[in-house]
Amino acid sequence: MPPLPPPTTWTSAAVKELKAKLRNEKDSVVTVYRGDIMTVHVPTVPEAKRVCWEFATDGYDIGFGIYFDCTPVTSRSITVHISESSDDEDEEEELEGRLAFKKLDLFVWPLSNEDVEKGSKSNTNSNLAEILPVYRQDSHLSVQGGSHDFPGEGTYLLKFDNSYSLWRNKTLYYRVYYSA
Template sequence: LSTALDRLEATSQLQSRLSSLSFSSFPGVTAKQCDNTCYADGWSECYLAQMPPLNPPTTWTSAAVKELKVKLRTEKDSMVTVYRGDIMTVHVPTVPEANKVCWEFATDGYDIGFGIYFDWTPVTSRSITVHISESSDDEDEEEELEGPVGNGDVEKGSKTHTNSNLSEILPVYRQDSHLSVQGGSHEFPGEGTYLLKFDNSYSLWRNKTLYYRVYYSA
């Protein structure tokens, strides 16, 4: 019993010491009022890093689908297959020689999901890399109808990102990339890595042929 009482007293003293600390005690942290919302790991929401807001991307479309496909067929790794149920993520780090990332893409026959995120983690490699992941959606779920869709049709395959360093620039939406070239650009918000997601996770049967290019602009 005495051991339990000693632990309770020590815990009470620690909580008292923590409550006396202010944000001004830590360099680089601005003091502000906050509520007592806490998370499973015990951290108050005020202690969670606040990512600065990001400007929306500049986007455009073009009817020159055939021209883009002809050009990209001759470029290495610019024509790929995104298999049914898969998500292809292109990781594009920021570079000091440029201030903007640009993209263009089109598909054969059917639409594909597309979205952009920004990872604020400091850049350790300047290589553009591609990662493929499988959808965790229930395989017994019916496939969505494919074809022309409205801008409000959010990808069923979109995932909730738990990485606290990740900010959303453009949520994943199905794009009519089989009808027109989908392009855009975004100015660097700082150092980090862009994640361009080509999402075919909603499709249970159809692979998608994707033509794309990503490049920098000053």
């Protein structure tokens, strides 16, 4: 997939106003637990030309990035997916890694280009294009917003990344909408 143009982004000091407005809307206030990534899947629709977003958090920052999957749309529903981490699974994997190290006298560190501090650069899905790499946003200090013109049919993936946080869950106030 060819590189896509960057989104239009902006910030606003109206954090209290956005939070007050979204508190009364269903599914607009969620908790992104420590270690988790919440992905909002937003399909393109023929009635609109762009996707728009706004978000803020309580107290702390959160990672945010946008991707576009050019696979044909099969559903017009906006859906949310959570990638969960489990301390138990992590401990089991760490123990298995130690056993493998003792048995083989060799340990290979997993490599990943996904670093919420530095931005993400890797894509394994050829239908997936990065529009905005995941970076930590000061969404507790100002509303983070933006829009992106549809490059064609497909689905936007808006990633809210709290995987870097060991201790803090994040309360996220967000809305996603279409514009003509």
